[in-house]
Amino acid sequence: MPILAIAGGTSASLGRAITTSLLQNTKQWNAVILSRTTRAPTWLRAVDPDSKRTQIRKVDYMSIESLHAALKDVDTVVSVTSAVDGTQPQIQKNLLHAAVQAGCKRFAPSQWGFGPKGWENVKSLKWASDGVWEECLAQKDKIECTRFNQGVFMNYIGHGIYPVSSQVDKDASLEMMKAGGGYMAGEDDACQGLLRQGDLKDGSGAFLMGLKNGIAEFPKKDDGSWPRVTLTSLKDVGRFVVASLDLPSGRWEENMTMVGETLTMGELLAHAEAVTGRKFEVSAVTQADLEKKIARLSEDDFMARMWTEFKLAYIRDLDDEVVLKPVMNQLCPDLKPMGVREYMETFFHGK
Template identity: 25%
Template sequence: MVNVAIAGGTGGIGRAIAEAIKDDPRHQTIILSRKTLGNESVGLPIVEVDYQSVDALVAVLEKHQIHTVISTLALHIHGVGQAQLNLIEAANKSATTKRFVASSWAVRALEKYLNLLPHGYQHTAAYAALDKTGLEWTAFNLGWLLEYYGMPHVKTYVPQTTFVVDMASKRASIPGDGKQKMTFTYSRDVAKFVVAALDLPRWEKDTIVIGDKMTWEEFVKLAEEARGEKFTVVYDSVDKLKSGEITELPGQVAAYSYFPKEWVQSLFSVFGYWVTEGVFDLPEEKALNKKFPHIKVTTVKEMLDQSWKQK
């Protein structure tokens, strides 16, 4: 049994992890949050913290005798990276804290790839900081979240994101030639592996979990079967992606009311380039699935059929 703190556990993938761990009586878990009000439905104690104060964070970790910190902080938001750096420093100073899960929740890509992202520096800084600590740490590699293609018909706390395939509009803009393998994993399945990993005697820096793997061309075929008609498909060349451009999908246009168009285009063009480089093709032989074969994962076909057939 270990005491666990989830940073950012009131929403997103952190909420999925919180729900998975609260039913395990072996672990005592708290959620670290900037605010405590309005989040009682999570079902775990919520502790208000000041991410700007390392000393205050140390005090919270030691008060609750936290052994493992799981960070799910949203590093795509500018400035949040410093909050995680402070949490890393606090965990290293805490007399009780021994393990740290860095906020990644996609892939821990090589630095040359992370540096292409507008917020990539927040990830590289965290990994560099962790390497300088005495903490045992890991980052979960899961590819791309599968529920993005089941929304709004699937249970998730992750906000809508449209990448490559737009299920609602029956369109796709495929990076490169569409023949590179992708990894897709449902956040609720990831959460089960996170809880299971707490029992491992040793952590690698990369923890891999795999829900399903296939090419984007194969994915589109399953999407067409689920929706019952052909999709409009275009291919974005590597040169186009490297120039920071993508073929817009209706779901991405809708995001412009929340994020600048240039930021959205830049982000997804980088992810598209990563696809062509095989960054999302995670090695099955290293996957945590092999250590915990009893954990059932959701396949792409299951997600698409359950979410979209007869709709």
């Protein structure tokens, strides 16, 4: 049985999404989770309590030798690491070279988010990608590589709808996750491990809009029109990644973009107002507004600069930057991702 290695796979977001999808949607693959610790998170104990199909292997990400040993018998390596200490690009390169040495067939570095132009145009994304893809291309005769891109995580819409469920004790959360396939009903199922890092002024941690408080901050183009945005839920990202494992050799494209739904900010607003039954307070920001803001921000204020750069990217409204091509949707036509309206109705009305 082939093995998928998920680097950083104990994470509550992408690691959980990919692993739970693998356990639920295929019996043809098992998973090895690479981690700095062998301690299994609660969600993993909920979905694979006896470790029948998953195994955690402790690694030193800065050691190719350590990674090489951990990748024994692995077919495909997908990285979801998020090292914010400056080592993220080197970790991806080490994983790549260890995968080549171990004879792995496929590798995907941890570059989740915008399309290929986004990694070139958005300065705040470069901390994670510096030289990584170029290194992948240099190894393309030895290993098949791709970048998985999904746009904005749809789960930002879920922030602030529910009380934070982390207050549930460990025993209760384990039982709830067993019942929910690795997710607790409520906040956890809506946000799917996505941290409350958005910059919405209500402090909910949402990005672009908050359903509970009925507010939105949308970038608007100079001609007065609303730009487009591609959103995909974390669970659907996991499903697409797992579906890609069964594509024949050579069918992985350099950019395996996936799309939950692409729509304009205006359409996003219309769905939100229809589902919540209220008129939203909308703040529209222009390119000039955002350029003035970023000029005032400290270079050390990473998150504020990132959100501002993202909104500037939306105003550019470019294909392959913030508007993604449904490459994986076409390669895996039986996989039907959740759309924005369905997400809102599921979690806003289901609270």
